[in-house]
Amino acid sequence: MNAWPSKRLQGWFVVAQSGQVRAKPWPVMLMGQPVVLARLPSGGLTALEDRCPHRQYPLSAGRITEAGLQCGYHGWTFGADGRCTRQPGLPEGRCPPAVGVPTVDVMEHDGLIWLRSRHADAPLLAPAPLPDFIRSRPAGTLRFMQRMQWQGDALDALENFMDPLHTHLTHPGLVRRDGGRRAVTATPSWDEHGMTVTYEGGEEQNGLLYRLFESPRLLERAHHGVAAPGSACIEYRYRNGSALFFTLHFTPLEAWKTLVHASLHVEGRWAPAWAVRLFAWPFLRRVARQDQEAVERQARNRQRFRPRHDASTELDIVSTYLRGIWHEQPVPAVTASPVQPIVLML
Structure with missing residues (x-):
């Protein structure tokens, strides 16, 4: 398949086993889209496009901190919602830039991590429960x-x-x-x-x-x-x-x-x-x-x-x-x- 169907494939796909995603970011691929999985200190999962919007560095090469997923290049950090929470080097009291990383729907079930694919050319559907x-x-x-x-x-x-x-x-x-x-x-x-x-x-x-x-x-x-x-x-x-x-x-x-x-x-x-x-x-x-x-x-x-x-x-x-x-x-x-x-x- 070279062109992914847009509507029906907005469903849940298995990308990893739960035990694979622990203290480090975990890169995965879904329909040609690079995604990074991160288990936050709270134990919950987040899934983001595997790129920092600052200089397009792979977030999967970064690390997980209390503030979120930190890019390994300049330290920009992103929370579970994909928004930037920290930019090292900013003077005290200055807010992080109003930028973010696109998120991907993620869940765990039966020892597996599931992503819900997204396609820019189709309306985003409400996620259905697993069969x-x-x-x-x-x-x-x-x-x-x-x-x-x-x-x-x-x-x-x-x-x-x-x-x-x-x-x-x-x-x-x-x-x-x-x-x-x-x-x-x-x-x-x-x-x-x-x-x-x-x-x-x-x-x-x-x-x-x-x-x-x-x-x-x-x-x-x-x-x-x-x-x-x-x-x-x-x-x-x-x-x-x-x-x-x-x-x-x-x-x-x-x-x-x-x-x-x-x-x-x-x-x-x-x-x-x-x-x-x-x-x-x-x-x-x-x-x-x-x-x-x-x-x-x-x-x-x-x-x-x-x-x-x-x-x-x-x-x-x-x-x-x-x-x-x-x-x-x-x-x-x-x-x-x-x-x-x-x-x-x-």
């Missing part, structure tokens, strides 16, 4: 979190995560086997807040991950919310009452460069964090690397042959929705009429 599939996970159910960076398109990476049809060939034998497909019913629904696809009929999988770590399922669901356009969750519910929630957050840093944060929540099942890291994570990391390789190959080929339009069929329901949301195109009103389930061979 329910993110807000509803109790903190005590978090088992692990990982950070990666892919050299690919964030939208392609998001579609890859939500699309089950690639798993047979991209993760052969690990997630599914191509020779063991079975009929599964997919029921999609969406409204102005997001999308859910419910998969039924796939109670058991033929891949190694299922045999090692899972039990018979009740259903599988994929979730996406417009308020966090780069985030999606795959939910697995089991007959024994337990549930797993894999959530991935894809943040476009620049064109063809995507930051990925992955987390796993476990409910109603014995799965301490140490056991997940020791036994499950090596397999999950292999899956992530296979997906990364696929998305990066796709990105390189898109650049070779652009502009080309993707061919789609009725099986590409997730892609149709996501590309409509990200590129502000019309999305079919599925909820306006009875939802027609789609039969997939998974």
